[in-house]
Amino acid sequence: MLIAVGSLAFMGLALGGLLGTAAHYLAVEEDPIEAELQAMLPGSQCGQCGYVGCAQAAAALARGEAVVTLCPPGGKAVAEALAARLGIKVDLSAVADTGPQLAQVSEEICIGCCRCIKVCPTDAIVGAAKQIHNVIREACTGCAACIDRCPTEAMTLVPVPVSLQHWIWPKPATANA
Amino acid sequence: MNHPIGSPVAAPHTTTDNSVGRVMATVMVALTPATLFGFWLYGWPAINLWLITVGSALFGEAFCLRLLDRRARPVLFDGSAALTGWLLALSLPPWAPWWIGVFGGLFATVLGKQVFGGLGQNLFNPAMVARVALLISFPLQMTAWVAPLPLLSAAAPGFIDGLRITLKAASPAFDAVASASLLGFAKTELSRGADLLQALSHAPAHTWYGSRPGSLGETAGWLIAGGGLLLMFRRIISWHIPLSMLAGIAVPAAILHGIDPTRYLDAGSHLLSGGAMLGAFFIATDYVTSPNTPRGQLVFGAGCGVLTYVIRTWAGYPEGVAFAVLLMNSLTPIIDSYVKPRIYGRDRRGVAIEPGK
Amino acid sequence: MGFFDRIFREPRWGVHPDDHKRPAADVPLRILPPPARLYLPLHQHVGGVARPVVLVGQKVLKGQLLAAAQGNISAPIHAPVSGIVTAIGEITAPHPSGLGFAAITIDSDFENRWIDSDPVADPFSLPPEEIARRTAAAGVVGLGGATFPAAVKFALGKRLAVGTLIVNGGECEPYLSSDDRIMRDFADQVVDGARIVMHAIGAREALVGIEDNKPEAIAAMKKAAASYPEVKIRPVPARYPMGSDKQLIQTLTGKEVPADARAAEVGVLVHNVSTCAAVHKAIRLGQPLVERIVTINGGAVAQPGNLIAPLGTLVEEVLAFCGLAQAPARLILGGPMMGTPLLHGKIPLVKGASGILAFDAAEAFVPESGPCIRCGSCTQACPMGLLPLEMAAHIRADDLEGAVDFSLGDCISCGCCAYVCPSHIPLVQYFSHARGELAARERASLRTEAAKRLAEARIARLEREALEKAAAAARRKAERAAAKAAATAPVEGESA
């Protein structure tokens, strides 16, 4: 009995000591994955993912609480980058990628209240009080933050029109499908 | 001229008249001489078994397509299922009972092919999957060989007797013709500790042109090789797999036979026995389950050959082609991912070459 | 070919499609009379869209500048006829999408009056830069189909010390014979153009690669080049895609262009025979590129052959000139292997249009595609040594990165793989789709980057504004306090 207890205790101590030493020599700095993930996100803090901002979304991703497809403005490109960094597989066909979208002002309804200008995360809306506002196409990310703010529903999201340079051959239909 | 001409069709706007159906048909033509020889050699039971196996394979394919709501017609007519059944039938004992053919044909197309998604998606050769499954499940029926009784000879079973053999397994009247294949005979003798050189003198009769106990369509090595040459000539298959597989069998056989002829069969017997020829020209060369670069094919074929020899010589089964092909099938994805063709402007590892080379 | 040869000889890259070049190639060249109205797209070349320099209603002469080059890589557009600019608007582009692009419309006055030209008697006395400038001003682009501005290539050749000019007379696409025709009928122009290009890039020799299925062209070119030893005519075996730059360079010089590099880096530069002829006209005659030779071919064409056609002519008018035996089942701009499908005939002829094919129903038949049986035909045919079957399988499973790992980027879209596929899988379409999708993702991530910068700028602005506000508030407070202090204590009750 004593031998059994003693030998187990000895083994435990010896192996524990070995591992402790090994842990000392093989210590790894925690990699700043959160910062890396945040750098991949658009950073417009639009809140469409359900988190307060991109930093919080990145933290949730790092903890494994959020899915990589959480970012609608980022679309497939961001989802793929996140998945690659996190080393997980992702079904991109599930990403609701409606294609790039733009906010558009209906000029006949806009009353020039400037509310949308204040919420736009990328300063993509120009205008002044009592002036019809306008969207700078190059700067708009289609994040939809302005849509709900507009008191007259003058703001709408429209898909970016397909141009000759942006046209994509459709994927061939498979016979077996 | 103002109306649109359909939706855009991508280039190229022209194509060869080659098709999957044509490829399969050519393979069938190449198989025909050896098959007819097998029919002649083993008579009506062999013909029955062939029909049953091919029919079951077709039925299995059609049944799955029906379940999957896919159109059955174009798929059945591309001939791949019939060819699978055909190849399986050629590798079966000619007087095997009907349920061997049914089970094998269904197993090949259903579990060997359709569960993977059909033509082109399977990882293992369907015919060999079925052959191995049968061999493991029914070792007795799968090693019951008969001596050749040419179709029109007096001793051969007639049409009715043939049906009886196929439907009720071997009838007592024909027990006398039960025989052993050369490989099986050698294995049994060796396990008894006999000297192979002496044992072979009272082996079952086997002739060079293929009149010997064996599988339905595997005995006539020269007819199979002829069919294989036709396929090479038609550029359906390349020489890499057949040659390397035959070499993979012959080289170790020749070396070991040279060292100790009392324990190891000679290379010629190995090449002409069992499924070596059929395997090298028709089974290992299956597009779907073999590598698609010439160098990968050399590795694949050599692997098939050596494994065949190893299994024949040292493992429990007298014949190893089916196992060897399945084992190498499982290695195909790995061969393919490491043996790739050299891309223009890059070296073999895919790094861009230096200008001026 | 012997029995053993057939079995053991490694099949080499490429395919041998039925070439269908004759009888169209043997029909003498015809001249298409300029139509009443022409449409000159602003974007007929690789690079920046040209900028219009004429106004609607303005009278123009033949050869007059309509739109100027814009940016480093671009080309100007000139008037192919004399007449009046009637509109600057949109017309359907020669593009599978059927989308439109900007074009200048000219109504011909049928006088065909040339603008004053500036011919050069002795181009070899000019500095190379001047030849490049004149070529650029004439709007000459690669006429083999690539439409890369020729002068930009000259500059590249000069910078990288190119010793060899390769003149591409391969014309490996079936049905097409426009290059064949230009070599037969204008061999002197081609050879002279090649010599001018050599001078412009400082090359020591010119190798003219011509597929051996064009014996008449080879004979004509040999005769034209007889007195110039530096111009060597080199017949090459007829095999598709021999006319692809990389394959022709390898066949003629044995050199392989490294991946992701330009041909100039191995000391060669490739120009098409038609481009050389255009350079000849631009320099010797001072004429800009306003017309080209087009092959009209296909089962639906009554009189197939080659035409000298003004740029901007509508495809339907070109076809009407040759006559249609039946309604075409498919219209293609370019060759059958790499050409662009056209949705209708109201599409203008552009600089890169080497041919217009009107296919009858039998030629246009597309067999239904089946599953891949991994036969490896595509791998054998691929002139780049790629694995098309693997790339397509990954793209089908939406794994575009996987396809890139199989070097999708090295694919030249020649169509050999799809041509030989016994399952008739539209492999090229898979690759085009993947490329478009990858480019879209690239754009999306650039956009994300830009959005991030804007968001950061906004945050900085908000902080700055907050700081300024605080500073202003503090200042006001201080001012008030100072005012208060000045007014001294007695009125303390009022400040509340």
Added chain:
Amino acid sequence: MKEFVLMLIGAALVNNVILARFLGLCSFMGVTTRIDTAAGMGLATTFVITVSSMADWAVQRYLLDAYGLGFLRTVTFILVIASAVQFTEMTIRKVSPTLFQMLGIYLPLITTNCAVLGVALLLVEGHMGFLAATLFAFASSLGYSLVMVIFAGLRERLVLAQVPRLFAGPPIAFIVASLLAMAFMGFSGISTS
């Protein structure tokens, strides 16, 4: 010499840990989605099996047998294995963080990988000498790694196949595993006749 070769083949191929003894199936299904991950897992497990088998052999001979403590076998073996796994985990984390990420939960789970304990127990039952035991453990783990890599290769191709919905995912993976096991039956009975 001949016995050693036969034992190597026997342990690696004929009585393959995964396909014949059906041990270590969780990692076999879990980390075989990519070839490099499977190879990494195979390497890690090879290390753990070899090292822990050597240690377990010593524990069995000099502790359990010597003092009649046979009832402590499972406890002590697991102790040794857990330590070896911990050590491996630390090493991989240091050397290849990417592999560490990809192996994820399956790395610490090598501890409970039945293949490891299974091989150790087989050694004890076989009453092998130290050299034979080490060789057996190494060959078994090589067989394990080989099958892991083969299966990963097959699954990489399976991902691209249009498997009917009914069979997609684990069902087809199990079917492939069974076909692979069938193919490996070809090695059964390998002996020098």
